[in-house]
Amino acid sequence: MIIGGSQFYHDSVSSIKAYEREAETSLSWPTWILIDKGSKVNVIFCDTLRRMNIKLKEVIPAPKPLTGFSGVTSMTLGSIKLPVMAKEVTKIVDFAVVHNPAIYNVIKGTPWINAMKAVPLTYHLGIKFPTPSGITTI
Secondary structure, rough: OOOOOHHHHHOOHHHHHHHHHHHHOOOOOOOOEEEOOOOOOOEEEHHHHOOOOHHHHHHHHOOOEEOOOOOEEEEEEEEEEEEEEEEOOOEEEEEEEEEEOOOOOEEEEEHHHHHOOEEEEOOOOOEEEEEEEEEEOO
């Protein structure tokens, strides 16, 4: 689950966890997430930010070229850091923000996979990663 906005980036772990509990009942959080072992960047779409009530002014403007699945290159609007919770583990993730429409809300690439010390399970459509209470699968 991706939570809050960049205003939570410097908050304490306890305040982020309290916000997570509140966010768990919200319907505005992204649900269609692609874990892409071939993507070298984490991507979030403008429409997803809008549904999360995160203003585009929170995006740090640093446009960069991004090549999509079809081979077409477009420019990102910039980047944004957001807390991402997977089971018991919360990481601050840097996302490239794009304006293109997509069937997914978020694409988590190798930067997130590596930060989570995760192993994608392509056959089972899941991912395994360590947590404080042991290895978990989602």
